[in-house]
Amino acid sequence: MNVPLLDLKQQYQQIKDEILPAISAVCESQMLCLGPAVAEFEKTVADYCGCKCAIGVSSGSDALLISLMAIDIQPGDEVITTPFTFFATAGAVARLGAKPVFVDIELDFYNIDPAKIEEKITKKTKAIIPVHLYGQVAQMKPIMQIAKKHNLFVIEDACQSIGASQDGIQAGNFGNTGCFSFYPTKNLGAFGDGGLVTTNDEKLAEKIRTLRDHGQNPRYYYNMIGGNFRLDGIQGAVLNVKLNHLNKWNEKRRQNAALYDSLLTGCPAKTPKVAEGNKHIYHQYTIAAPKRDQLQKFLADNGISSAIFYPKPLHIQQCFSDLGYKDGDMPIAEKACEEVLSLPIFPELTEEQIKYTAAKICEFYRCG
Numbered sequence: 382m383n384v385p386l387l388d389l390k391q392q393y394q395q396i397k398d399e400i401l402p403a404i405s406a407v408c409e410s411q412m413l414c415l416g417p418a419v420a421e422f423e424k425t426v427a428d429y430c431g432c433k434c435a436i437g438v439s440s441g442s443d444a445l446l447i448s449l450m451a452i453d454i455q456p457g458d459e460v461i462t463t464p465f466t467f468f469a470t471a472g473a474v475a476r477l478g479a480k481p482v483f484v485d486i487e488l489d490f491y492n493i494d495p496a497k498i499e500e501k502i503t504k505k506t507k508a509i510i511p512v513h514l515y516g517q518v519a520q521m522k523p524i525m526q527i528a529k530k531h532n533l534f535v536i537e538d539a540c541q542s543i544g545a546s547q548d549g550i551q552a553g554n555f556g557n558t559g560c561f562s563f564y565p566t567k568n569l570g571a572f573g574d575g576g577l578v579t580t581n582d583e584k585l586a587e588k589i590r591t592l593r594d595h596g597q598n599p600r601y602y603y604n605m606i607g608g609n610f611r612l613d614g615i616q617g618a619v620l621n622v623k624l625n626h627l628n629k630w631n632e633k634r635r636q637n638a639a640l641y642d643s644l645l646t647g648c649p650a651k652t653p654k655v656a657e658g659n660k661h662i663y664h665q666y667t668i669a670a671p672k673r674d675q676l677q678k679f680l681a682d683n684g685i686s687s688a689i690f691y692p693k694p695l696h697i698q699q700c701f702s703d704l705g706y707k708d709g710d711m712p713i714a715e716k717a718c719e720e721v722l723s724l725p726i727f728p729e730l731t732e733e734q735i736k737y738t739a740a741k742i743c744e745f746y747r748c749g
């Protein structure tokens with residue numbers, strides 16, 4: 382049996398009849414950058430996320446960058462984040478000349494450990510970027526308490542977590558802004574790059590809208606330096622169609638995860654844990670697997686694709702060597718990098734494919 386990690390062609394076939402007319406309407410209108418399709422998407426996605434304002438931007442990476450620009454992060458400022466994330470989280474900080482300060486993660490949930498944040502706060506600390514990794518919201522209650530106590534901004538990297546929630550509050554509503562990615566492989570994927578900033582602060586939203594278009598307001602008058610962070614009209618149209626299907630797709634991912642959970646009970650590979658109060662949307666279904674690399678090869682030999690997110694933590698990446706971290710500084714993130722394996726979890730996966738994958742994992746450990 383063949384089990385791909387993701388099959389976007391299947392999803393496209395399901396919704397092709399809705400997508401093509403939506404793209405065609407943008408072509409006919411020739412409103413290609415921002416425009417009405419993006420404005421409509423911003424309204425419906427703000428509703429979906431339960432927040433006041435949503436600003437479509439060019440990518441998840443740019444959502445992070447523009448959020449940091451909007452809170453005036455300057456060269457020399459420090460921003461606390463996790464080393465166990467996609468590069469863009471810390472890359473956005475470094476691009477502004479600010480310093481990423483890494484805090485190790487919690488072993489059970491792979492998100493930043495709130496208990497280790499305060500010891501890293503200095504006079505230069507301006508913000509915290511918690512990442513809601515794999516589709517699960519970080520421990521936002523203690524994080525927001527620390528931020529409040531030390532007067533810090535909070536930018537949520539929710540790029541993997543659209544539709545996830547904690548204690549009934551949706552990702553993107555805890556901090557000053559929430560950053561989302563519509564990279565095609567994400568739970569809500571565009572037909573190319575796209576991103577979103579959410580906020581409940583109307584003043585901040587206004588500033589982000591201005592920064593998105595070079596800082597001009599009114600046209601050709603610049604009071605601040607922004608950039609080109611615009612979302613394309615065609616992406617807005619595609620996202621408008623796909624957003625209607627997101628709950629169903631996320632629910633399917635959750636059902637797939639529940640099936641894996643039950644099939645892998647008692648297996649040496651540990652299934653993902655969900656923190657109390659969290660609704661996980663399984664952007665990834667990530668197990669902690671002893672002999673991970675051998676397992677991955679065994680699965681590949683049996684037609685099953687899997688992936689490692691991420692093989693090397695950010696604090697020891699070459700480009701951050703000037704920050705002075707060394708191996709052993711973030712032991713939990715480093716251990717996670719050696720153990721994690723993400724299994725196929727996409728909504729269109731069949732029960733047979735899940736059962737086959739779980740059986741092969743059990744066969745590898747001879748526990749099945």
Ligand SMILES: *Cc1c(COP(=O)(O)O)cnc(C)c1O
Nearest residue numbers: 440441442467469540541562564
């Ligand atoms: C995908 C992702 C990003 C970047 O999003 P792009 O749209 O690819 O720029 C940032 N952070 C995390 C955690 C991501 O998963």
